[in-house]
Amino acid sequence: xxxxxxxxxxxxxxxxxxxxxxxxxxxxxxxxxxxxxxxxxxxxxxxxxxxxxxxxxxxxxxxxxxxxxxxxxxxxxxxxxxxxxxxxxxxxxxxxxxxxxxxxxxxxxxxxxxxxxxxxxxxxxxxxxxxxxxxxxxxxxxxxxxxxxxxxxxxxxxxxxxxxxxxxxxxxxxxxxxxxxxxxxxxxxxxxxxxxxxxxxxxxxxxxxxxxxxxxxxxxxxxxxxxxxxxxxxxxxxxxxxxxxxxxxxxxxxxxxxxxxxxxxxxxxxxxxxxxxxxxxxxxxxxxxxxxxxxxxxxxxxxxxxxxxxxxxxxxxxxxxxxxxxxxxxxxxxxxxxxxxxxxxxxxxxxxxxxxxxxxxxxxxxxxxxxxxxxxxxxxxxxxxxxxxxxxxxxxxxxxxxxxxxxxxxxxxxxxxxxxxxxxxxxxxxxxxxxxxxxxxxxxxxxxxxxxxxxxxxxx
Numbered sequence: 001x002x003x004x005x006x007x008x009x010x011x012x013x014x015x016x017x018x019x020x021x022x023x024x025x026x027x028x029x030x031x032x033x034x035x036x037x038x039x040x041x042x043x044x045x046x047x048x049x050x051x052x053x054x055x056x057x058x059x060x061x062x063x064x065x066x067x068x069x070x071x072x073x074x075x076x077x078x079x080x081x082x083x084x085x086x087x088x089x090x091x092x093x094x095x096x097x098x099x100x101x102x103x104x105x106x107x108x109x110x111x112x113x114x115x116x117x118x119x120x121x122x123x124x125x126x127x128x129x130x131x132x133x134x135x136x137x138x139x140x141x142x143x144x145x146x147x148x149x150x151x152x153x154x155x156x157x158x159x160x161x162x163x164x165x166x167x168x169x170x171x172x173x174x175x176x177x178x179x180x181x182x183x184x185x186x187x188x189x190x191x192x193x194x195x196x197x198x199x200x201x202x203x204x205x206x207x208x209x210x211x212x213x214x215x216x217x218x219x220x221x222x223x224x225x226x227x228x229x230x231x232x233x234x235x236x237x238x239x240x241x242x243x244x245x246x247x248x249x250x251x252x253x254x255x256x257x258x259x260x261x262x263x264x265x266x267x268x269x270x271x272x273x274x275x276x277x278x279x280x281x282x283x284x285x286x287x288x289x290x291x292x293x294x295x296x297x298x299x300x301x302x303x304x305x306x307x308x309x310x311x312x313x314x315x316x317x318x319x320x321x322x323x324x325x326x327x328x329x330x331x332x333x334x335x336x337x338x339x340x341x342x343x344x345x346x347x348x349x350x351x352x353x354x355x356x357x358x359x360x361x362x363x364x365x366x367x368x369x370x371x372x373x374x375x376x377x378x379x380x381x382x383x384x385x386x387x388x389x390x391x392x393x394x395x396x397x398x399x400x401x402x403x404x405x406x407x408x409x410x411x412x413x414x415x416x417x418x419x420x421x422x423x424x425x426x427x428x429x430x431x432x433x434x435x436x437x438x439x440x441x442x443x444x445x446x447x448x449x450x451x452x453x454x455x456x457x458x459x460x
Contacts, residue, residue: 034068035106036087044078074102079383091132092246096236098344099125113137126236128159152177152192161232175202178220229340294334294430295438297455301328324426327453329440341434342382349458351376358454369395
């Protein structure tokens with residue numbers, strides 16, 4: 001088995017630069033096997049070394065930044081995992097969260113780039129690839145397989161999403177060809193499958209279009225104006241730095257200095273699903289207006305000396321959707337027909353204190369004290385359709401109460417607390433890209449038999 005060094009090489013992209021950092025006794029072996037290096041690893045990611053047998057029992061070892069990727073390796077990412085790989089022919093591969101990519105073959109000789117043979121297998125998830133010199137020189141010997149399709153390239157920057165039943169691909173530059181896997185197009189074959197079952201997609205001719213193939217379909221379809229949630233780069237968005245990393249990596253030769261850290265500065269939290277433009281920005285770009293608030297709450301019943309400030313009918317007028325009633329609080333949101341929720345990733349939201357309120361009630365004295373929020377957290381695992389939230393509530397006399405809740409998120413973005421959740425929670429998501437959240441809550445059985453009620457609004 002090939003050894004993997006645990007040393008941190010920094011953000012190196014050139015093959016020779018990485019080899020220079022290896023111990024002398026590992027250099028020859030790495031030179032023989034490395035097809036690229038993981039220049040960025042964020043979140044949970046691991047690699048299975050070597051080619052799988054009939055049953056894939058290989059151990060998935062945590063992937064370290066700077067580690068060599070070899071022919072036969074499989075990269076797997078968790079719900080928060082991102083891996084950037086630069087290849088020996090100056091190509092770039094981004095493996096997005098909850099994905100699995102195998103490097104079945106990657107044979108490249110810089111002296112004979114036309115003899116390059118590349119065969120990748122995307123078993124699930126989202127991958128972006130920018131073709132390297134070998135792939136561009138030997139397009140007839142490049143292939144990416146998914147569970148349902150074979151993809152070839154025409155000199156390309158493209159992204160692919162797949163699960164076991166459907167494959168979708170979009171193109172930034174160049175073109176791709178997609179063909180159903182089957183008797184006339186086997187996964188073991190080299191190069192793209194051509195013929196009447198194939199469909200091509202070119203960025204220059206069909207900008208913004210999507211290639212889509214369902215299992216059992218005779219031929220892929222071109223979707224000219226796809227829904228945003230179908231686009232691979234919307235399903236799992238890129239990290240903020242991906243375009244810079246891809247450009248920097250592609251410009252390197254094996255003898256050049258490594259990429260500098262500022263070129264690969266990245267954020268740990270996954271971004272909103274709006275794709276960043278790759279074209280140069282105008283000299284004076286227009287200021288993007290913030291999205292209007294789409295979640296609202298009110299007290300529909302008195303709370304001790306606090307009067308009701310809304311009614312259910314007033315909150316739900318103009319088509320508002322009721323998403324929660326707990327205690328004296330009710331919450332609604334505007335119709336969300338255009339909302340696109342992420343399908344992968346763990347996103348965190350920030351509390352909007354000015355739009356939230358909470359009170360601690362004493363069942364003995366019937367006193368109701370306003371409380372201030374602190375240490376507020378809300379996270380949503382879109383892959384698992386689950387949320388977790390917690391915060392502290394502190395009253396004017398200094399008493400502090402810890403509140404916590406967890407539960408599920410429905411397909412239309414509503415929150416439902418689990419039966420074992422300490423706090424009862426009802427609410428949901430809103431906004432074009434599910435960037436707003438809100439819920440009403442109640443937790444009973446606090447110290448002294450007290451209870452907490454309130455309404456919160458969040459954003460990311």
